[in-house]
Amino acid sequence: MTDLSPGLQRLADHFGIAREFWDWKGRHVDIPVSTLVEVLAAFDIDASTPQAADDAWQRVVDDSWRRVLPPCTVAEEGHGIHVDVHVPAGSGLEVHVVLESGETRPAWQSDNDTGDRVVDGEAIGEATFWLGSDLPTGYHHVVATTATGVHRASVIVTPGFVGFPPAMRDQRIWGYGTQLYSVASRSSWGIGDLADLADLISWSGTRQFAGYVLINPLHAAETVTPLEPSPYLPASRRFINPIYIRPEAIDEYATLGRGARQQVKALRKRAAALGRESGIVERNGIWPLKLEALRLIHAEGMRAARRIAYDDFRRREGVGLRNFATWSALCEQHGQRWREWPEELQRPSSPAVVEFAEDNAEEIDFFEWLQWVAQTQISAAQAVAAEVGMPVGIVTDLAVGINREGAETWMMPDVFANSMSVGAPPDQYNQAGQDWGQPPWRPDRLAELAYAPFRAMVSAALRRVGGLRVDHIIGLFRLWWVPRGGGPTQGTYVRNNHEALVGILALEAQRAQALVVGEDLGTVEPWVRDYLARRGILGTSVLWFEAGQQGEPLDAQWWREYCMASVTTHDLPPTLGYLDGEHVRIRDDLGLLTEPLDDELRVAGRERAAWLGKLVDSRVLAPDRVDDSTEVMLALHRYLLLTPSKVLLANLTDAVGERRAQNMPGTVDEYPNWRVPLHDAEGRRIELEDVFSARLPQRLAAVMNGLPEQPASRWERR
Secondary structure (H helix, E strand, O other): OOOOOHHHHHHHHHOOEOOEEEOOOOOEEEOOHHHHHHHHHHOOOOOOOHHHHHHHHHHHHHHHHHOOOOOEEEEEOOOOEEEEEEEEOOOOEEEEEEOOOOOEEEOEEEEOOOOEEEEOOEEEEEEEEEEEOOOOOEEEEEEEEEOOEEEEEEEEEEOOOOOOOHHHOOOOEEEEEEOHHHOOOOOOOOOOOHHHHHHHHHHHHHOOOOOEEEEOOOEEOOOOOOOOOOOOOOOEEEEEOHHHOOHHHOHHHHHOOHHHHHHHHHHHHHHHHHHHHHOOOOHHHHHHHHHHHHHHHHHOOOOHHHHHHHHHHHHHHHHHHHHHHHHHHHHHHHOOOHHHOOHHHOOOOOHHHHHHHHHOHHHHHHHHHHHHHHHHHHHHHHHHHHHOOOOOEEEEEEOOOOOOOOHHHHHOHHHEOOOEEEEEOOOOOOOOOEEEEEOOEOHHHHHHOOOHHHHHHHHHHOOOOOEEEEOOHHHHOEEEEEEOOOOHHHOEEEEOOHHHHHHHHHHHHHHHOOEEEEOOOOOOOHHHHHHHHHOOOEEEEEHHHOEOOOOOEOOHHHOOOOEEEEOOOOOOOOHHHHHOOHHHHHHHHOOOOOOOHHHHHHHHHHHHHHHHHHHHHOOOOOHHHOOOHHHHHHHHHHHHOOOOOOEEEEEHHHHHOOOOOOOOOOOOOOOOOOOOOOEOOOOOEOOHHHHHHOHHHHHHHHHHOOOOOOOOOHHHHO
């Protein structure tokens, strides 16, 4: 790229902004200068002219020398840690480490031949200090004492390898994956909730012998309608969506007076009827009714021991919980879009927000209480998993980003690149590319904050669950940034500090003794999967995407051991629909194909024929059953058992014969994304109790357990 000035090249490389990449067809693509300039502007860097870029680069270099310590150093356990310290040339200096436990350890200067640089007319020297190679995993600090004062910075030591949680005993497990909101019972409010999750766990653990249940993200949404239907576009990833609370499962419901209980029952009846009438999950109708019921229960108060537990929860969650609850209350009075609020309310630290919180203390307490109740109901569901002998239990999902107008951007506006959107370049299944409308985290600001927002998010996601699936985990390595106003093809990759982000993920998983799975589908640099495997973080293998060098179905023996292997994923139709070419026809109907329909159908037909041949050759499908879609679906899952993959996934939609996809990437309202309730093979809406008694789930569970047809009892399997 000969048209880039030296300053622009250095700035792009310093901030991890790709100047070129190779697309899904293997073609080399140069990133336009205009895109690089726009992305740098999101870092508050003016590179609009060659001179401006050169000047900006000089400031970046000088700023690094003005720092006594780097803001955060991240290293793997057992690796040597060095820290560069900058002080005026000839100044005295003492450096030591304070461990998370409070223990203090000395540091040693390892390079006496320090360099220096003149900054602001003063000679600044650089000294390198050795912190050792035996620091324990955890969040520590390095402290430098100079003539100008005491300076502190973070040192994070992460485990080199996570692997499987001890409860798995290094054995293969399988589980069901489902979108929780779609699986409503006769007792719920027209949307699957945390009590339904506990019941689903009880059934799948005792009758199906599953080891876990994978669910969609439970992240917090807006507090007022209209609600964003996608669980992957939340208001906050640290907090929980209270729409998943079962009001009747709250302890205080039992002490309500008769009149209040009758009100709650009437509200539930109205909520449950909404979806039956419309045929979709009616969040916008259900939430106000459930909210009214929750207010009735909250007004009841709580017994002393419950109050103690609630107060402790508030103490542990601290200012983050209070800010989130304040945002929730502000939304009720001023609407969802915080940038349209009165200016004095647009930052949590303003005196006007403090005054608002004081004047609305009861309302803020209500929203804090909702978070506590939601967490206790998640904990109760995980307790059921332990009781029925599941080695993992709940595996929840972590979304790649957040809503631009949500709580996180209000609480931490400077941490996000608000002029950018996260997305993906064109690929085989999304040939126009994707723009998810989510502002990315700024890697430089995360480092400045010692990754505290990321740490809080991951820690919260792993609280009282058995595992975590990280959506688009390649985003921890690089993300496709799209300048707002441009299309997905106008973006570029921006690198994150994967050593820090993956390391913190590993550290939090180790502390929670949890399983961690990274969704590493799409355009992935080859070394990324090797890196994740080295760190003991599972990848994701979807059968339809597993291909050999010539595009043929990948032999089972070559699948990865460290992965969650499944036939399909929530961004594709369930297997019966996929086998019928539903993924092609619906994308054509929605105008998402860039190739002619007949050509795409022929490609899909060749893919299906190739897999049928592989199934027959592998002796998991009888030749006379190739035209029976249900038998083919079961055989595809049977093929998973031939692989070395240690974690297998069956989707609940396949277990009941569902054909409709939950999500159609590239659409917003053209398709009822994330609002499709569970249906059976005949297209009839079904409830959780119907799943328990259906025949097809028994057949699929038998396959996943490696049994001929019907799963044996737990004692027989032992």
